[in-house]
Amino acid sequence: MxxxxxxxxxxxxxxxxxxxxxxxxxxxxxxxxxxxxxxxxxxxxxxxxxxxxxxxxxxxxxxxxxxxxxxxxxxxxxxxxxxxxxxxxxxxxxxxxxxxxxxxxxxxxxxxxxxxxxxxxxxxxxxxxxxxxxxxxxxxxxxxxxxxxxxxxRLLPNVLGNEASAPQDSFSSGLLEHPHYTRPAEFRGMKVPEVLLSGDHGKIAAWRKEQSLKRTYERRKDLLNNSKLTIDEKSIVKD
Structure with a gap:
């Protein structure tokens, strides 16, 4: 470019x-x-x-x-x-x-x-x-x-260190991104959610999707109106 x-x-x-x-x-x-x-x-x-x-x-x-x-x-x-x-x-x-x-x-x-x-x-x-x-x-x-x-x-190929970073950014999927945590697992009494320490990638993916939908609902509900949600995602939003 x-x-x-x-x-x-x-x-x-x-x-x-x-x-x-x-x-x-x-x-x-x-x-x-x-x-x-x-x-x-x-x-x-x-x-x-x-x-x-x-x-x-x-x-x-x-x-x-x-x-x-x-x-x-x-x-x-x-x-x-x-x-x-x-x-x-x-x-x-x-x-x-x-x-x-x-x-x-x-x-x-x-x-x-x-x-x-x-x-x-x-x-x-x-x-x-x-x-x-x-x-x-x-x-x-x-x-x-x-x-x-x-x-x-930053969207050009191989510009970011991790190619998975850009597709996961807020708004790339139409939703806000899920919360992030890093070490230590506990800081001043504040703990990282247990699911992220479980090593179960399926549960981690489900948690991140739920948190992404929750955060979007709480902060930018207008984005949900333009998103093509699955039946499961609509159920999460409804809850």
Missing amino acids: HIDILTLFPEMFTGVIESSILKKAQDKNKFTYQLVNFREYAQNKHQKVDDYPYGGGAGMVLTPQPIFDAVEAVKKERSSKPRVILMCPQGETFTQKKAEELVQEDHLIFICGHYEGFDERIRTHLVNDEISIGDYVLTGGELGAMVVMDSVI
């Missing part, structure tokens, strides 16, 4: 991309990236990328020319057809399902905005997806792009 990130603040990404799992993924040649400051594509002498909105109103709006030219330039560098993503609070709320969809792509382009918003022609004629990471507004799209990138890259 190759990722192009169009931003006015490329320095924001270095610490995130060059650390932890994302750094390990690069070391394994699982993805490459390029930080593109679209200010460099502005055609005016002051490299201005925003202007006042037609009709009046507060704030400045990003103009289409630098962003169109930047996207067209990075497209020419690669033969694959990219998926162009606009980070925007008005976009589709990002989910694990969307991450699983995006990881199938060979080339992603993220557009990170600032100021009051984008010229509407960027939305309607340039991008494939508008993505939001939640119902709140950030200073710019950079943090949102980092969140989406991390979520997608």
